[in-house]
Amino acid sequence: MSISRGAPKRPFSSMTSRARLARWALSGPPLTFLAIFFLIPTLIMALASFGWPGREGGFSPLWYHDAAGWHFDFTLGNYRDIFTLRLFLVLYLRSLGYALATTGFCLVGAYPLSLVIARARVGYRNLLLLLVIVPFWSNFLIRIYAWMIILGPQAALSRGINAVLGLCGIRAVNLLFSPFAVMMGLVYVSLPFMILPLYANLEKHDPALLEAARDLGASAWSCFWRVTFPLSVPGVIAGATLVFVPALGAFAVPDILGGTRGIMIGNVIEMEFLQARDWPFGAALSIILTILALGATGIAAWAARRGIKAYG
Amino acid sequence: MALLEIRKATRRFGHFVAVREVSLEIEAGEFFTLLGPSGCGKTTLLRLIAGFDTPDEGRILLDGCDITLTPPERRPVHTIFQSYALFPHMTVADNVAFPLRMARVAHGEIRVRVAQALREVQLAGMGERLPQELSGGQKQRVAIARALIDRPRVLLLDEPLAALDLKLREQMQLELITLQRLVGITFVYVTHDQGEALALSHRIGVMNAGRIVQLGAPDAVYEFPQTRFVADFIGTCNLLEGTVRRQTGARLTLEVSGLGELAASARTPVQVGERGVLAVRPEKVRIAAQIVPAPGEVHLQGVIHDQLYLGDVTVYKVELAGGRLLEALLPNSAAGVVKFFEVGDHVDLAWRAEAALFLHD
Ligand SMILES: Nc1ncnc2c1ncn2[C@@H]1O[C@H](COP(=O)(O)OP(=O)(O)OP(=O)(O)O)[C@@H](O)[C@H]1O
Numbered sequence: 001m002s003i004s005r006g007a008p009k010r011p012f013s014s015m016t017s018r019a020r021l022a023r024w025a026l027s028g029p030p031l032t033f034l035a036i037f038f039l040i041p042t043l044i045m046a047l048a049s050f051g052w053p054g055r056e057g058g059f060s061p062l063w064y065h066d067a068a069g070w071h072f073d074f075t076l077g078n079y080r081d082i083f084t085l086r087l088f089l090v091l092y093l094r095s096l097g098y099a100l101a102t103t104g105f106c107l108v109g110a111y112p113l114s115l116v117i118a119r120a121r122v123g124y125r126n127l128l129l130l131l132v133i134v135p136f137w138s139n140f141l142i143r144i145y146a147w148m149i150i151l152g153p154q155a156a157l158s159r160g161i162n163a164v165l166g167l168c169g170i171r172a173v174n175l176l177f178s179p180f181a182v183m184m185g186l187v188y189v190s191l192p193f194m195i196l197p198l199y200a201n202l203e204k205h206d207p208a209l210l211e212a213a214r215d216l217g218a219s220a221w222s223c224f225w226r227v228t229f230p231l232s233v234p235g236v237i238a239g240a241t242l243v244f245v246p247a248l249g250a251f252a253v254p255d256i257l258g259g260t261r262g263i264m265i266g267n268v269i270e271m272e273f274l275q276a277r278d279w280p281f282g283a284a285l286s287i288i289l290t291i292l293a294l295g296a297t298g299i300a301a302w303a304a305r306r307g308i309k310a311y312g
Numbered sequence: 313m314a315l316l317e318i319r320k321a322t323r324r325f326g327h328f329v330a331v332r333e334v335s336l337e338i339e340a341g342e343f344f345t346l347l348g349p350s351g352c353g354k355t356t357l358l359r360l361i362a363g364f365d366t367p368d369e370g371r372i373l374l375d376g377c378d379i380t381l382t383p384p385e386r387r388p389v390h391t392i393f394q395s396y397a398l399f400p401h402m403t404v405a406d407n408v409a410f411p412l413r414m415a416r417v418a419h420g421e422i423r424v425r426v427a428q429a430l431r432e433v434q435l436a437g438m439g440e441r442l443p444q445e446l447s448g449g450q451k452q453r454v455a456i457a458r459a460l461i462d463r464p465r466v467l468l469l470d471e472p473l474a475a476l477d478l479k480l481r482e483q484m485q486l487e488l489i490t491l492q493r494l495v496g497i498t499f500v501y502v503t504h505d506q507g508e509a510l511a512l513s514h515r516i517g518v519m520n521a522g523r524i525v526q527l528g529a530p531d532a533v534y535e536f537p538q539t540r541f542v543a544d545f546i547g548t549c550n551l552l553e554g555t556v557r558r559q560t561g562a563r564l565t566l567e568v569s570g571l572g573e574l575a576a577s578a579r580t581p582v583q584v585g586e587r588g589v590l591a592v593r594p595e596k597v598r599i600a601a602q603i604v605p606a607p608g609e610v611h612l613q614g615v616i617h618d619q620l621y622l623g624d625v626t627v628y629k630v631e632l633a634g635g636r637l638l639e640a641l642l643p644n645s646a647a648g649v650v651k652f653f654e655v656g657d658h659v660d661l662a663w664r665a666e667a668a669l670f671l672h673d
């Protein structure tokens with residue numbers, strides 16, 4: 001998914017052959033990489049989603065040749081099952097809900113933080129950025145397991161909350177293995193992916209614009225909504241995409257923290273591939289997920305652009 | 313009562329004093345210019361008036377009301393930034409409408425007033441463009457229209473023409489003068505370009521190292537600099553160091569080493585024996601192959617050392633006795649003649665004693 005709009009296309013005739021060569025030399029390797037490791041696998045997945053599972057798992061061939069000639073063995077069954085079984089609809093909607101909520105919480109949490117970092121003194125700013133990045137130094141799974149301990153029934157957090165609830169005469173709650181734990185985990189792992197693009201955007205804002213807005217009568221509040229926020233929309237879109245798409249397909253976080261109530265579509269896809277070994281069905285599930293992700297981000301980007309125009 | 317009054321304003325950054333006990337009164341409808349070299353505190357002073365910054369000491373009054381601590385959005389004072397600071401995500405019309413929107417003016421009225429304001433700055437029909445689609449001069453006009461649309465009491469301009477090329481700068485200077493006269497709003501203009509200050513202002517405050525060192529009309533500041541710094545900073549000035557020998561009224565006789573005794577005038581009290589400089593502007597110096605000095609004229613001789621052809625005038629650097637250099641100007645008034653003298657020519661120089669000002673060291 002491309003986030004930046006990229007350089008405007010220049011007519012090739014105006015480029016020297018050297019410049020053209022340089023352009024291909026520079027863009028060639030990443031394009032090749034994307035084609036081999038992203039585009040082709042996606043196409044294979046798309047094709048596979050119309051197939052039957054193999055006898056020992058994997059795929060049965062989509063077409064084969066024997067004495068009787070060519071045979072094609074496509075089926076729409078995988079998709080029919082997905083669309084007719086309520087379970088999958090519920091799972092998709094739930095994953096969509098989790099992903100949207102994660103994006104929302106991350107945006108609300110990350111925006112003030114990014115703003116503080118972007119407006120801090122330079123030395124201090126680098127320290128704050130470092131603090132955002134530090135969690136990446138330890139393994140993803142370890143960090144999720146850490147949350148398992150934090151949210152566990154024996155941990156101070158659970159005990160504190162349940163003590164308070166007990167005083168109010170409310171039944172004790174279990175934080176772990178709940179939608180709450182999944183939300184917590186998703187927001188926790190996604191937050192840096194919202195902070196960094198937002199910071200990169202906010203840090204470039206010309207402080208004179210804010211002074212001009214104040215000077216022309218805008219309150220601090222109007223300054224934010226009329227100047228800072230509209231100018232930061234590209235950063236918001238970038239951050240939201242980086243958070244939303246992985247959250248939509250998350251499986252490690254719900255697997256570890258979610259228990260049975262926090263299951264997401266990512267877990268089902270994982271199960272289809274690894275446990276049920278019904279690869280075509282897993283492929284169909286993940287193709288729909290991909291389409292959902294593309295659609296949602298497309299709509300968001302379009303709406304944001306419209307929003308800015310209407311604003312101006 | 314003055315519209316804007318600054319009382320002993322001081323602003324420090326750490327130990328560095330950027331603005332030092334500045335007191336200033338600016339009248340309604342005045343075009344006032346702060347002129348000074350880079351880093352002398354002009355922008356800092358302007359920011360105190362705009363409200364982006366508050367003085368460590370002193371007060372700022374508008375219409376007699378203390379606004380020292382009033383936030384910028386509640387001061388009827390607008391600023392034109394050197395970078396124009398147009399909102400890049402808003403069209404020209406929305407930029408210009410911004411102050412009215414903030415003041416919650418009705419939509420219909422906003423539309424009418426924005427169209428009117430754009431016409432006033434010759435940008436009619438450009439309302440739907442984005443700032444990045446405008447030239448430097450057009451951006452400048454948008455910034456002006458935006459800052460004037462809600463009729464502030466004071467408009468602050470921080471080197472607004474610095475980014476424009478010479479021709480456009482001259483054109484915009486004329487437009488600014490006309491506009492200021494038209495709207496009658498007090499302008500406080502910051503520049504380090506002395507020509508611009510002289511051309512635009514009703515009054516100039518010359519700043520140096522955080523202080524206002526001289527205040528006055530452009531001609532007064534140019535003709536009668538009070539300090540060596542002002543004489544040197546505004547225009548060019550020949551400065552000859554010497555000691556006061558005799559004084560009769562405003563007339564002095566100065567001993568300049570190597571040149572003997574020269575007559576000068578003083579506008580401040582002077583003591584005999586005091587050291588100082590004799591300041592004389594190049595255009596006040598007569599230069600000719602032979603001069604019979606008139607009564608009351610100072611007369612010197614020298615050799616052309618260098619010449620600078622500027623088109624309309626030629627600047628001659630004349631070497632005096634003792635190796636001192638003096639500049640003189642000659643308009644190229646004779647058709648086709650661009651050189652009256654060659655390097656090495658012997659010339660006579662003369663100026664009226666009133667044109668030579670004694671300045672304290
Ligand atoms: N926020 C600040 N922190 C520390 N020092 C500052 C700050 N703002 C200004 N200064 C210092 O104060 C002095 C005056 O700055 P100011 O910007 O007012 O100069 P200026 O007269 O506008 O110069 P220029 O013509 O270059 O714009 C400078 O030496 C500058 O380094």
Ligand SMILES: [Mg+2]
Binds near residue numbers: 354
């Ligand atoms: Mg400045």
